[in-house]
Amino acid sequence: MxxxxxxxxxxxxxxxxxxxxxxxxxxxxxxxxxGLAQDEGIRDQAFQMAAPYPIGATGSRLMSGQHELVALLESELAAFFQMPSALVFGSGYHANLGVLPALTQKGDLILMDKLAHASLIDGARLSPALLRRFSHQDMGHLKQYLERYHGKVNRIWVVTESVFSMDGDQANLAEILALARHYGAKVLVDDAHSVGIMGPQGRGVAAPYVSEIDVLVGTFGKAFGSYGAYVLASSQIRDYLIDRCRSFIYTTGLPSYVLAVSLLALRRLPExxxxxxxxxxxxxxxxxxxxxxxxxxxxxxxxxxxxxxxxxxxxxxxxxxxxxxxxxxxxxxxxxxxxxxxxxxxxxxxxxxxxxxxxxxxxxxxxxx
Missing domain, CATH: 3.90.1150.10 (Aspartate Aminotransferase, domain 1)
Incomplete structure (x- = not known):
């Protein structure tokens, strides 16, 4: 239609x-x-920062697209968000489309808020795991699913946005994480619409909970005023995604100028x-x-x-x-x-x-x- x-x-x-x-x-x-996409200072500094590098990445990051700027950006992302490691993706859609299929297997279960972003839904549908969607912000419904499947599946992932892109409300991360702890579930949070604009120093509404979140996804295309995305997780998960995540492996790296803008925006957030x-x-x-x-x-x-x-x-x-x-x-x-x-x-x-x-x-x- x-x-x-x-x-x-x-x-x-x-x-x-x-x-x-x-x-x-x-x-x-x-x-x-x-308003960082309109910031002339960032624009001018980014041109200078990117000048020594090729205009385009020239290939996937496993081939010729792994430049110094992306390594520096990942290092500073991990430090700023107080997570063990970071991995930059071509877009938020690339990240959400690829992470769940890479990290799940047959016999796993994904429990996802019903109003989660389309990219998360698509990623879950591409994964070998069973998908169930709990009613929006309904912790009782989530708990029912956790009780029903606990001990009957290999591993459970609870997936939510932190700020929902079409409703503008905030997930109850404290209760989601408490339930996940109780039932031994993993947690993935998409922080795209809060990072930069909410939380201490702009670290997003997930900032107080980073030690309990297994995978935290963010984007450069909103408050950063740039383009691309990142995944924050353990070094083990990062290495696994480099090896298994198709939407990371089979795509060209980000251009040097875009990486420079994202890096400069990241450095501006605390002020x-x-x-x-x-x-x-x-x-x-x-x-x-x-x-x-x-x-x-x-x-x-x-x-x-x-x-x-x-x-x-x-x-x-x-x-x-x-x-x-x-x-x-x-x-x-x-x-x-x-x-x-x-x-x-x-x-x-x-x-x-x-x-x-x-x-x-x-x-x-x-x-x-």
Missing amino acids: NTGRVLPLLGGQQGAYVEVAGRMALNFSSNDYL LDTERGHVAGMAKRLRNGLSDIGQAVLGDTHIVPLLLGDSELTSQVSRWCLDSGIYVCAIRSPTVSEGAARLRLSVTGLLKTADIDQVTTALRGYLKA
């Missing part, structure tokens, strides 16, 4: 405003949470507490401002989903927003369940109070009309 999706044509830089199909609009659709506080404040202001519209405003983070339900209505509101100078994407089935269409408003550090108030006033006026 054709859902009518189209690729929006964006021009120039993407800051608080973005050019969409020739018109300027407030940008509420970017994952550049800290951006003010920016993180600004984003949290703007997100709270937006959520509070939309609370009287009558539809549910989901989550409690910088991702602010306005639940409208009907796909056509959601698309209509998104088009009206663009005509009104506000760029916010409609999220419809199959990305979310039928009847759960929404506007996904993404708050970044480049937005100001007046920008938040503009979108709040516009949406309130349109939806109450």
Whole structure:
């Protein structure tokens, strides 16, 4: 079934405003949470840092694509996130698609939150393990599965996002990890939407629990303002992934400039507490401002989903927003369940109070009309 999706044509830089199909609009659709993708200092330093290396990686990392920059980035990632080792991947999708198939075998079980990202679902489906999905954020349902399968399968993996990309809510990592400990399960957490923008020094909401997490996935494509992803784990798991993970082995390494941007962004994260506080404040202001519209405003983070339900209505509101100078994407089935269409408003550090108030006033006026 054709859902009518189209690729929006964006021009120039993407800051608080973005050019969409020739018109300027407030940008509420970017994952550049800290504005680092627009940072001229990082851009200029990255060109200098990457200059001694080939433009492209020239091959997979097991052949000619293992350059000094990627080794340095992995070393600093492991140190910053306080994990034993790091492995850089071509994208978050590459990481999530390959890790579970590499680390599981027939007779294993994957228990995954029902609203986990599509890349995690695809990775689980490619694995030889049995997949069961527990109701979103339902610790009772997770416990039921753990009790049912404990002692009946070889190994259990519990898989979740830390901040859910379409609902903007936070996983109950403390309880998930407590259950995993009790039943002897392994845990994989995708921290893509919290790393950089949440947690101490931007180390993500998983930071207090890293000693209990077996695999922690993060991305450079959001708060880092770059591209690519990484897996944090034990040295043993890292070595195993290098040897067995197909989405790592059979793909070209990242270009030197991209690696340099990611490395420079990583070094900047600890000094951006003010920016993180600004984003949290703007997100709270937006959520509070939309609370009287009558539809549910989901989550409690910088991702602010306005639940409208009907796909056509959601698309209509998104088009009206663009005509009104506000760029916010409609999220419809199959990305979310039928009847759960929404506007996904993404708050970044480049937005100001007046920008938040503009979108709040516009949406309130349109939806109450």
